[in-house]
């Protein structure tokens with residue numbers, strides 16, 4: 001994955017994607033979950049996350065209590081020590097990593113706590129979840145982080161355009 005090229009395209013499409021995803025919030029009559037889930041499946045069939053890891057390099061997952069407990073156990077320390085060593089509270093009151101890249105990201109892009117990674121990592125980039133309409137702002141932000149999301153949004157845009165001309 002050429003992340004430099006991705007950043008360039010993501011920035012070029014920024015305005016267009018912001019407008020589309022803002023419009024979709026109030027769109028009615030569109031089966032948004034179906035559109036996103038179809039595009040998600042198509043894109044991830046061809047996406048090699050191990051050649052990318054841009055999410056792990058640039059953003060932090062949110063850690064809920066169960067995530068903290070599992071991750072702490074995985075590396076053999078107490079939850080309180082895990083918080084002290086790796087986490088801080090963000091402006092929304094959620095626990096996140098103090099820095100990026102993720103301290104568990106290995107040089108070969110594998111996750112050092114893969115089996116015990118937080119739910120947010122398992123579910124990223126959330127484009128196959130239900131009620132996608134509720135997370136369109138996050139999806140927009142993820143077009144600037146995740147090459148797969150950029151492609152998914154593009155596929156959704158094309159599908160909507162095609163629908164209009166039917």
Ligand code: SF4
Pocket residue numbers: 055056061102103104105106110111112113114117118121
């Ligand atoms: S815990 Fe693993 S999957 Fe999650 S950000 Fe870190 S390296 Fe990536």
Ligand code: SF4
Pocket residue numbers: 047048049050052053054055056124125145146147148149
């Ligand atoms: S989820 Fe997106 S940003 Fe993360 S590794 Fe896969 S393609 Fe890259």
